[in-house]
Amino acid sequence: MKTRSKLRNAILLAACLIGAVVPGSVDEGHSRALEVAGPWLEKGFTLREDYWRGDLKLGEQLEVKHQMFKGNEYIFWFGVAVTEEVEISIRVYDIKGNELAGEIKSSRYAGTMRVNPPATGTYRILLSVDRPKVDESEEAAEGTNALKTAEAMPAVEADPDEPPTPISWALAYGYR
Amino acid sequence: MNRLLFIAVLLCLMGPADLPAQDEVAAEVRRPLPGRFVEDVLIPVPGEVFSVLEKLGAPDWSQYRERRELPVVGERDRLALLFGMAVAEGFLAVESEDTEAIEAVGQQVIRLATGLGLRAPVEGHAAAILEGSRTQDWNAVRQEFDRAEVTVRETLARMKDEPLARLVSVGGWLRGTQATTAVIIDDYSTDAAELLVQGHVIDHFLKHLEVEEGVIPALRGGLLEIRTQIVPEESGPISLPRVQSIHASCTRLLDGFAGWEPKSQ
Numbered sequence: 001m002k003t004r005s006k007l008r009n010a011i012l013l014a015a016c017l018i019g020a021v022v023p024g025s026v027d028e029g030h031s032r033a034l035e036v037a038g039p040w041l042e043k044g045f046t047l048r049e050d051y052w053r054g055d056l057k058l059g060e061q062l063e064v065k066h067q068m069f070k071g072n073e074y075i076f077w078f079g080v081a082v083t084e085e086v087e088i089s090i091r092v093y094d095i096k097g098n099e100l101a102g103e104i105k106s107s108r109y110a111g112t113m114r115v116n117p118p119a120t121g122t123y124r125i126l127l128s129v130d131r132p133k134v135d136e137s138e139e140a141a142e143g144t145n146a147l148k149t150a151e152a153m154p155a156v157e158a159d160p161d162e163p164p165t166p167i168s169w170a171l172a173y174g175y176r
Numbered sequence: 177m178n179r180l181l182f183i184a185v186l187l188c189l190m191g192p193a194d195l196p197a198q199d200e201v202a203a204e205v206r207r208p209l210p211g212r213f214v215e216d217v218l219i220p221v222p223g224e225v226f227s228v229l230e231k232l233g234a235p236d237w238s239q240y241r242e243r244r245e246l247p248v249v250g251e252r253d254r255l256a257l258l259f260g261m262a263v264a265e266g267f268l269a270v271e272s273e274d275t276e277a278i279e280a281v282g283q284q285v286i287r288l289a290t291g292l293g294l295r296a297p298v299e300g301h302a303a304a305i306l307e308g309s310r311t312q313d314w315n316a317v318r319q320e321f322d323r324a325e326v327t328v329r330e331t332l333a334r335m336k337d338e339p340l341a342r343l344v345s346v347g348g349w350l351r352g353t354q355a356t357t358a359v360i361i362d363d364y365s366t367d368a369a370e371l372l373v374q375g376h377v378i379d380h381f382l383k384h385l386e387v388e389e390g391v392i393p394a395l396r397g398g399l400l401e402i403r404t405q406i407v408p409e410e411s412g413p414i415s416l417p418r419v420q421s422i423h424a425s426c427t428r429l430l431d432g433f434a435g436w437e438p439k440s441q
Contacts, residue, residue, distance in 0.1 A: 046227075046315060049326040050218045063211030067220050067377050070370060071228035122376035126211055175224050 029053060029170035032079025032109040037172060040075055040112075045174035055166035056129060058086070064125040064171060068117040072175045078127055079110040081168040086129050090171075093124045129167055217380040219345045221325075222267040222352030223318050225371050230271065232368050235359045237272035241265070242351075246284050246434055248291040253390045256340040257433045259288040259328060260347025266305070266321040268355050270314050278309040278317060285324055292340075297327050342384050346395065347433065349377065350426050353402075357423035366413035372422060373414070378403045391433060398429040 030051060041047055056062055068074055078090045088111040092100040100123070102115035117123060229235060242265055246258045262284045269277035282305040289298035301324035308317035325344060332341040353372070360368045378399055385396045402425045405418045414422075431438055 046223065046318060048218065048221065049319070049322045052214055052216050052218065054214065056212075061211040062214055064214045064216075065376060066218060067374055069220070069224055069228050071231050071367070072224060120370045120373045173218075175227065 027053065027168075027170065028081035029079045029168045030172065032081065033077035033170045033172040035079070036105075036107050036110040036112055037075075037077045037174060040077075040174060043176075045073075045075055045176045047172065047174045051170050051172040053168075053170040056127070056169055057164045057166060059130050059164075060128065062127040062169075064127065066123055066125060066173075068115075068120070068123050070117050070120045073114065073116050074173055074175050075112065075114040076125060076171060076173045077110055077112055078171050079169065080129050082109060082129065085132050087132050089126070089128045089130070091126045093126065094119070095122050095124065097124075125171065127169065127171065129169070217376070219349055219377055219380070220374075221318075221322050222264045222348065222355065223270070223322070225352060225356050226267060226271050228371055229356065229359050229368060232365065233363060235363065237268060238274060238277075240355045240358050241268055241272060241274075241277060244434070244436060246288065248287050249435070251390055252292065252340055253343055253392065254433050255288060255291050256332070256343035257347035257350075257391065257395075259285070259292060260325065260344040260349070261351040261430060261433070262288055263321050263325045263344075264348040264351035264355070266324075267318060267352065270317050270321070273312070273314060275309045275312070279306055282306050282309070285321075289324075289328060292328065292332075294328055294331055297331050298324050301327060339384070339387070342381070346381050346385075346399075349381070350430055354423060354426035354430060357419050357426065360419050361416070361423060364416045364419065369414040369416075369419055372406055372419065375403065375406050378406070394432060395429060398425050401425045 030053060033051070034047075037045075037047060052064055054062075076090060076092070078088060080086070080088060088106060088109075090104070090111040090113045092102060092113060092115050094100065100115050100117070102113050104114075105112040111127075226237075246262055246265075249255055249258065262281060266278065266281040266285065269281050282302045285305070286295065286298060286302045289295050289302075301320050304320040305317055305324070308314070308320060325348060329341040329344050332338070332344070353374075356371060360371070382396060382399055382403070385392050385399070402422050405414070405422045405425075407414055407418070427438070430436075
């Protein structure tokens with residue numbers, strides 16, 4: 001049974017990787033999210049087939065509302081279709097605006113946040129993609145959960161004459 | 177004059193008295209967060225709730241299964257609701273790890289999808305459900321039921337039939353909630369009852385149930401009934417009588433969609 005499950009996840013991961021190298025594909029953000037989801041599925045998380053998707057601008061903050069159940073552990077995978085160096089941020093708040101503590105990880109194109117909701121109810125997930133901060137010590141002093149990409153990539157150059165290019169994103173989640 | 181103006185402003189701020197989710201709205205007003213709202217709402221699958229109930233006390237899931245066959249009816253709104261119910265039944269059958277039950281539900285899923293004109297997109301999922309059941313890969317079966325529902329909803333949405341796609345979600349949620357409340361009633365605890373705090377989900381359903389045709393008015397009425405039983409998150413646990421009331425509302429609605437006579441108590 002475990003072998004079958006591993007095989008299924010390997011196929012899923014392979015499909016994700018294939019999807020990830022197709023530039024400009026509609027669900028590139030989703031491919032990125034699933035890319036980082038693969039190892040977690042091996043750890044017993046069940047992936048939800050449904051996911052959020054759309055476009056956002058650099059520096060824009062998105063807010064997704066979601067129902068979570070106390071007793072489950074949740075993991076969110078926020079994938080973005082970018083080629084430049086960016087900071088990916090994912091944070092979870094309760095309905096009163098209190099930030100939830102959780103484990104945060106980053107990869108080149110995706111942010112991951114794992115949380116144990118303290119109560120059953122609606123939660124608010126804040127997502128953003130921004131230019132990398134120049135002063136790392138300042139970032140640390142702010143104590144934000146912003147994720148810095150692990151690998152060096154060319155920084156995003158702002159051209160005041162050009163409208164910002166929308167970034168394709170997707171947010172998937174799993175539970176266990 | 178100033179006093180009248182103050183009352184008028186206050187009434188405007190309060191909004192209509194019958195609007196649901198005042199608790200959550202009020203909480204958001206207190207602590208607003210910046211950000212563009214993403215309109216899409218993902219409805220939790222029954223498996224998410226069942227997973228918590230399993231941790232709370234591993235109920236005998238087989239006793240909560242519905243053994244009556246879901247009919248393939250002519251009205252598409254009812255058919256969409258029934259399809260959602262079948263998928264939720266699948267999650268329940270997986271919890272009971274009952275191969276025969278899963279196969280029976282898999283067949284129902286195919287019949288209902290055929291009724292919706294969506295047999296082809298669902299066939300692959302049904303085959304995977306049967307295969308996963310045969311090899312007892314329960315997580316794969318869960319995932320495949322989820323995929324089958326998403327496939328049907330996305331196909332309906334592509335056919336510009338979003339209202340039907342939403343009804344698939346509503347049917348699944350109602351059947352999942354009916355089973356959840358049945359488990360809670362049999363072994364009440366405040367932790368288990370807290371699983372019903374799903375105001376945001378019901379509000380999302382209600383927001384999109386505006387037409388006055390077919391089963392929609394009855395569905396809206398039933399959901400509003402359920403909404404009133406879900407107390408604000410700060411007002412303490414949902415009591416056993418409220419859980420029973422939610423269960424009764426779900427049962428009445430589901431029996432109506434399936435054209436079943438109420439079960440004798």
